[in-house]
Amino acid sequence: MPETILVVAEQHAGKLNRVSWETVAGAQAIAAEMGWQVEAALAGNGIAAAAAELAGKKVGKVYAVESPALADYTPDGFAAALKQFITDKKPHLVLMPHTYQVRDFAPKLATSLGRCLIPDCIGYKKDGNRLLFTRQMFQGKFAADVSFAGEPPYFATFQNGAFRGDKAEAGSAPAPVETITAKVDAAAIRTKPHEWFKEAKQAVDLTQAEIIVSVGRGIKEQKNIDLAKQLADSLGGELAASRPICDSGWLPMDRQVGSSGQTVAPKLYLALGISGAIQRIVGMKGSRTIIAVNKDAEAPIFEIADYGVVGNLFDVVPALIEEVKKAKS
Amino acid sequence: MKILVCLKQVPQKDAPLKLNEAGAWIREDVSYEVNEPDAYALEEALRQKEKHGGEVVVITAGPARAQQVLREALAKGADRAIHLEDAAFVSLDAINIARAFAAAIKDETFDLIFTGLQSDDYGYAQTGVILAELLGWPHATIIMHIEKQDSGIRVKRELEAGYFQYVDIPLPAVLTIQSGINKLRYATLIGIKQAKNKPLRKIGLSEVQSAIGGNQIKIEKLYVPQKSKKTEMIEGAPAEIAKKIVDHLRNDVRVL
Numbered sequence: 001m002p003e004t005i006l007v008v009a010e011q012h013a014g015k016l017n018r019v020s021w022e023t024v025a026g027a028q029a030i031a032a033e034m035g036w037q038v039e040a041a042l043a044g045n046g047i048a049a050a051a052a053e054l055a056g057k058k059v060g061k062v063y064a065v066e067s068p069a070l071a072d073y074t075p076d077g078f079a080a081a082l083k084q085f086i087t088d089k090k091p092h093l094v095l096m097p098h099t100y101q102v103r104d105f106a107p108k109l110a111t112s113l114g115r116c117l118i119p120d121c122i123g124y125k126k127d128g129n130r131l132l133f134t135r136q137m138f139q140g141k142f143a144a145d146v147s148f149a150g151e152p153p154y155f156a157t158f159q160n161g162a163f164r165g166d167k168a169e170a171g172s173a174p175a176p177v178e179t180i181t182a183k184v185d186a187a188a189i190r191t192k193p194h195e196w197f198k199e200a201k202q203a204v205d206l207t208q209a210e211i212i213v214s215v216g217r218g219i220k221e222q223k224n225i226d227l228a229k230q231l232a233d234s235l236g237g238e239l240a241a242s243r244p245i246c247d248s249g250w251l252p253m254d255r256q257v258g259s260s261g262q263t264v265a266p267k268l269y270l271a272l273g274i275s276g277a278i279q280r281i282v283g284m285k286g287s288r289t290i291i292a293v294n295k296d297a298e299a300p301i302f303e304i305a306d307y308g309v310v311g312n313l314f315d316v317v318p319a320l321i322e323e324v325k326k327a328k329s
Numbered sequence: 330m331k332i333l334v335c336l337k338q339v340p341q342k343d344a345p346l347k348l349n350e351a352g353a354w355i356r357e358d359v360s361y362e363v364n365e366p367d368a369y370a371l372e373e374a375l376r377q378k379e380k381h382g383g384e385v386v387v388i389t390a391g392p393a394r395a396q397q398v399l400r401e402a403l404a405k406g407a408d409r410a411i412h413l414e415d416a417a418f419v420s421l422d423a424i425n426i427a428r429a430f431a432a433a434i435k436d437e438t439f440d441l442i443f444t445g446l447q448s449d450d451y452g453y454a455q456t457g458v459i460l461a462e463l464l465g466w467p468h469a470t471i472i473m474h475i476e477k478q479d480s481g482i483r484v485k486r487e488l489e490a491g492y493f494q495y496v497d498i499p500l501p502a503v504l505t506i507q508s509g510i511n512k513l514r515y516a517t518l519i520g521i522k523q524a525k526n527k528p529l530r531k532i533g534l535s536e537v538q539s540a541i542g543g544n545q546i547k548i549e550k551l552y553v554p555q556k557s558k559k560t561e562m563i564e565g566a567p568a569e570i571a572k573k574i575v576d577h578l579r580n581d582v583r584v585l
Contacts, residue, residue, distance in 0.1 A: 110424075120452060136452065138449075139450075142348075142552060192497040194495040196493070244365075305560050307560065307561050311570065316567050316571065323572055
């Protein structure tokens, strides 16, 4: 029997989180290389449609782990249900997307089984018979190949964008879906979650912007934001910022791009003084062209930039504003 | 409320990091600072104490240099500190660090434990959640607001794509704190003076060794990542750079 990779997909209110396809694609690639097989599981209540959607991909089987106690996500409920399921099915490797929800319950789940997970991986490597997981360290300045020691099941999560969701292979026929009734004691769920909500209506929709000028810590002071604003205006683009800038209150939260802000994919993303730490990059990896200006030649932003300028943004940006105005007149 | 805050000392954000000669780890001769989300976790604990009374205790694990983050926390208003002091703590995996913390506080009675949501060096984002499971406590992650209620607390969790959610959670509990939950304070001169007389308990590796197992995840190799994209570097004086960028904007990116 080949080893089994179990993909734990994610859903909310019965709707599959698209990032699950990336994990399926990653699992399929690993399975092909190692000669293993892929199965998928989904936890929740009233998730038959999402499970059926998952079964359209090339996986051996889909398990819908259901219980009324799983209707709303709680770490207690999801960890308990998946612990039973994993103890029962004994997968070799459990893969999940590195979402906020997974970050909330996966370390608990792994710990409850005496295991430690490798989180936020960006890829994998086959090393003989061993499987190594690659992850970023020190805010993306280094990468590390990480191995598992001890007994399976092994747990790893993949960063958004680590694999392409549209590369998840479809099956020739739908995979069988098995519904598993999880024994979750509702009284043992200690936290009480309330409805999701958004803060006051967002004024800017960065997801629709074709040109984004984004500032990071390199802008140094609040009064310098205006320089970036002038550049954005001259280009007819929107101004955005990395998390620390919005945390400092220099720009409102709706201008934040990153894993916790908005995910953008403009034609042009101009990064000014943004180092490119992982969290800042997740939200803009899909940009068509990235131009980065940073004084630090080692800044991780240059790993993903199409054009890079190592230099002082306070010299480069005024010159650029002038040149753009000239070009437009 | 009695609150424990877990702090980690990490290389400064702007510190130029180099691999050491063995190529196995970074060169340690860099400047360090407290992990940013942990600083927010400490600030939140101090604010909760100011509102509701109680005690703020800080804990870290690492070599002698890590004591600096405890000293700074004491100067900002923490009441006492615990230092798991040994260079070996740096190479423990997340579950073992959490086991060491759990062992170090086994005789304490905290209402809340705060950690930052993740560290700027390893970025595992799991020590707090693991600690909760080891202690048998409930937890909530990526917290942006905390409100004490008649029984327990109500916290605001940050979710993805601009969503938030309130969660009611009984005490004791572990919370992982998001950067930006509050505004950080600076230590005052008086605070720095007073910190010198505040208790700092040192715990050696041998005292928690029995709680720790072998690492289950092992860093085989650390390296400078290979570029996945070819970056064209633009050089010259600012005016030249600006001209070249505008050329690209017009001819290649086609946004002008």
